[in-house]
Amino acid sequence: MAGGASQEVDHFMKGLVKRNPGEPEFAQAVQEVVETLMPFVLDHKDYQQAQILERMTEPDRVVIFRVCWEDDQGHIRTNRAWRVQFNNSIGPYKGGMRFHPNVTLSVLKFLGFEQVFKNSLTGLPMGGGKGGANFNPKGKSDNEVMRFCQSLMIELHRHIGEDTDVPAGDIGVGAREVSYMFGQYKRLVNRFVGTLTGKGLAFGGSLVRTEATGYGCVYFCQNMLNHIGDGLEGKTVAVSGSGNVAIYTVQKATELGGKVVTLSDSAGTIYDPKGIDPDKLEWVRALKEERRGRIKEYAEEFGCEYQEGKRPWGVPCDVAFPCATQNEIELADAKELLKNGVKVVCEGANMPTKIDGVHAFLDAKILYGPAKAANAGGVGVSGLEQSQNALRLSWSREEVDARLQGIMNDIHGKCVHYSDQEGGWVNYVSGANLAGFVKVADAMVAYGVV
Ligand code: NDP
Ligand code: 2IT
Numbered sequence: 255m256a257g258g259a260s261q262e263v264d265h266f267m268k269g270l271v272k273r274n275p276g277e278p279e280f281a282q283a284v285q286e287v288v289e290t291l292m293p294f295v296l297d298h299k300d301y302q303q304a305q306i307l308e309r310m311t312e313p314d315r316v317v318i319f320r321v322c323w324e325d326d327q328g329h330i331r332t333n334r335a336w337r338v339q340f341n342n343s344i345g346p347y348k349g350g351m352r353f354h355p356n357v358t359l360s361v362l363k364f365l366g367f368e369q370v371f372k373n374s375l376t377g378l379p380m381g382g383g384k385g386g387a388n389f390n391p392k393g394k395s396d397n398e399v400m401r402f403c404q405s406l407m408i409e410l411h412r413h414i415g416e417d418t419d420v421p422a423g424d425i426g427v428g429a430r431e432v433s434y435m436f437g438q439y440k441r442l443v444n445r446f447v448g449t450l451t452g453k454g455l456a457f458g459g460s461l462v463r464t465e466a467t468g469y470g471c472v473y474f475c476q477n478m479l480n481h482i483g484d485g486l487e488g489k490t491v492a493v494s495g496s497g498n499v500a501i502y503t504v505q506k507a508t509e510l511g512g513k514v515v516t517l518s519d520s521a522g523t524i525y526d527p528k529g530i531d532p533d534k535l536e537w538v539r540a541l542k543e544e545r546r547g548r549i550k551e552y553a554e555e556f557g558c559e560y561q562e563g564k565r566p567w568g569v570p571c572d573v574a575f576p577c578a579t580q581n582e583i584e585l586a587d588a589k590e591l592l593k594n595g596v597k598v599v600c601e602g603a604n605m606p607t608k609i610d611g612v613h614a615f616l617d618a619k620i621l622y623g624p625a626k627a628a629n630a631g632g633v634g635v636s637g638l639e640q641s642q643n644a645l646r647l648s649w650s651r652e653e654v655d656a657r658l659q660g661i662m663n664d665i666h667g668k669c670v671h672y673s674d675q676e677g678g679w680v681n682y683v684s685g686a687n688l689a690g691f692v693k694v695a696d697a698m699v700a701y702g703v704v
Contacts, residue, residue: 255289255292255293256293258296259292259293259296260292262292262296263285263288263289263292266288266292266307267281267284267285267288270284270311274360274363276360277358277359277360277363277364278360279358279360279361279363279364279580279581279605280360280363280364280367282364282605282608282609283363283364283367283368283605284311284367285609286605286609286612286683286687287367287371287687287691288307288311290683290684290687290688291307291687291688291691292307294688294691295307300699301695301699304695304698304699306695306698306699309698310341310370310691310694310695310698311367313338313339313340313341313363313366313367314339314340314341314342314347315339316336316337316338316339316359316363317336317337317339317409317410317413318334318335318336318359319334319335319336319409319410320332320333320334320335321333321334321335321387321389321402321405321406321409322405323398323401323402323404323405324401325394325398326395326397326398331402333387333388333389333402334387334388335385335386335387335389335406335409335410336357336359336362336385336386336387337383337384337385337410337413337414337419337421338359338362338363338365338366338383338384338385339366339383339413339419340363340366340367340369340370340381340382340383340384341370341381341382341694342381342383342419343381343694343697343698343701344373344374344379344380344381344693344694344697345373345378345379345380345381346379346380346381346415346416346417346418346419346420347381347382347383347418347419347420348369348373348380348381348382348383348419348420348422348633348636348637348640349365349366349369349373349382349383349384349385349421349422349424349633350365350384350385350386350421350422350423350424350427350633351384351385351386351387351421351422351423351424351427351431351435352365352384352385352386352387352424352425352426352427353386353387353389353390353391353425353426353427353431354386354388354389354390354425354426355388355389355390356388357386357387357388358388361386361580362384362385362386363384364580364604364605365384365424365604366382366383366384367382368382368604368605368625368626369382369383369384369633370382370690370694371626371686371687371690371691371694372625372626372627372629372630372633372690373630373633373637374689374690374691374693374694375626375627375630375665375668375686375689375690376630376633376634376637376661376665377661377664377665378634378637378638378661379637380420380633380637383419383421384424385410385421386424386427387402387406389402389426390426391426391431392426392546396430399430399431399434400434403431403434403435403438404434404437404438406435407435407438407439407442408438408442410435410439411438411439411442411443414439414449415447415449416447416448416449416640416643416644420448420449420450420451420636420640421435421449421450421451422450422451422452422632422633422636423452423498425497425579428452428497428498428543429452429454429464429543432450432451432452432453432454433453433454433457435450436449436450436453436457446458447643448639448640448642448643448644451463451636451639451640452464452636452639453639458639458642458643459639460635460636460638460639460642460648460649460654461648461649461650461651461654462635462651462654462655462658463632463635463636463638463639463654464498464502465502465505465506466502466631466632466634466635466636466658467498467499467502467503467602467629467631467632468498468499468500468501468502468503468504468505468506468577468602468631469502469503469505469506469631469655469658470628470629470630470631470632470634470635470658470661470662471499471503471575471577471600471601471602471623471628471629471631472486472503472506472507472510472575472600473506473631473658473659473662473663474600474623474627474628474631474662474665474666475507475573475575475598475600475621475623475628476510477662477663477666478598478600478621478623478666478680478682479598479621481666481670481680482621482678485510485511486507486510486511486512486573487510487511487512488511488512488513489511489512489513489572489573489597489598490512490513490515490570490571490572490573491504491507491512491513491514491515491571491572491573491574491575492514492515492516492566492567492569492571492573492574492575493507493514493516493517493566493574493575493577493602494516494517494518494523494565494566494567494574494575494576494577494578494582494603494606495517495518495519495576495577495578495579495602495603496517496518496519496538496541496542496549497542497577497578499577499602499603499629499632500517500575500577500578500602501535501538501539501542503575503577503602504517504530504535504538505532505535507573507575508529508530508531508532508535512573513529514529514530515527515529515530515569515571516566516569516571517530517538517549517552517566518549518564518565518566518578519548519549519578520578521548521549521550521562521563522549522550522560522561522562522563522564523549523560523561523564523565523566523569524549524550524552524553524558524559524560524561525558525559525560525561525566525569526552526556526558526559527558528558534552534556537552537555538552550562565582565583565587567583567587567588567590567591568590568594569594570594570595571591571594571596572595572596572597572598573596573597573598573599573600574591574596574598574599574600575599575600575601575602576599576601576602576603576606576607577602577603577606578603578606579603579606580603580604580605580606581605581606581607581608582603582606582607583599583606583607583608583611584608584610584611585608585610585611585614587611588607588610588611588614588615589614592614592615592618592620596620597620597621598620598621598622598623599615599620599621599622599623600621600622600623600628601623601624601625601628601629602625602628602629603625603629604625604629605625606625612624612683616681616683619676619679621680621682622682622683623682624682624683624686626686626687626690627665627666627669627682627685627686630661630662630665631658631661631662634657634658634661634662635654635657635658638654638657638658665686665689668685668686668689669682669685669686669689670685671685671689672684672685672686672688672689672692673685673688
């Protein structure tokens, strides 16, 4: 970056941190975007005059509320919940809900900010939002989770709607939680409309939504590899996490000829050099989705190594799919991956790589697919679920999967079109940030001062 742009980034970030004290994740997400956008914005007077970066980094509104519920012992519990309605310039707010004890306003603002760009990249009419609560579903009974979801929805329902804001799942929010929230929403508003996505197939859900983030991430990876005349066939693959995104990433990567050798959770990593075949993966799906168990049990079941407290990044691999959480690849992990010859890093999780790790991947000129492009398949199929709900019909699995592939191919094409390219190497970070930005920024400029 030229000296002038670099100074502008520093100046901008100082202001942002001052306005948003104690929000490190939000500052990190903005920094990564502003670093790539600043030279472009400095070249475009209309964006500067419209103060577009200042406006795009300020959410439209944030709703914060108390959620009280009663546990199975009859004790009253109190949690905090949020909905960050970040930007609705190109469509109703859209984004998941996260239930995890580490959820803070900073985490939800970073996720909402990223969502604005991601949703723009899908080509569908969706603005960006995110919500969640500092509630820990782990170890809670189904009834406790239900009471929590119902209590949360008593407040949240006032702020959402099929043309206003459409929540979905994220960490700690899967089919069970979306069903409880949607059931309570429907009861409160007395209307059956697609205000949540990720719903069950019997009540308005879309085929392939469960698989969409993982499948989409692998389609994006395959696109990056095909662009350089390569493919997943025969590649050794490391995946982190063992939740929704990880499971369907493993499924599709295996189907396309990769050998996946790791999975993890917050307690440790399993390393299975023979590969996680479809039967083993089905066992993991039941472990996680039905029994809500720990990944350590995989090592006991299939007799492989369990690395307590470790992430998968020390294992030799050609392709890495971080699919657990933010900041799970630190600079040392990035260096370790590069030392072991990684060729592709494709992000299923949101902001899994710290900024210095991102710079290490870009400096090494590997194929690095940033989250807002690579994991957009989940929200993409959520958008298709909204379309099906509005049309009052359901598309077949083949139809939704073909549309998902089309969305991921288009995102890849946009990244290539907008990226800085050096000798044929594509910088997917600058490509994704610019392509996502232009559509939203142009809408904001067209609206005038709003
Ligand atoms: P799940 O709740 O299904 O699974 C989360 C997985 O990540 C679990 O294995 C969990 O382990 C692990 N994990 C969560 N927090 C931490 C942590 N602090 N440290 C280490 N491991 C952790 O969530 P999803 O699979 O839905 O989400 C995973 C990632 O993908 C998130 O970054 C999410 O934002 C992103 N994403 C999800 C989409 C979706 O459609 N669901 C769409 C796009 C992105 P443990 O059980 O031990 O907590
Ligand atoms: O981060 C994400 O894109 C999601 N958690 C999915 C959001 C959605 O609305 O489907």
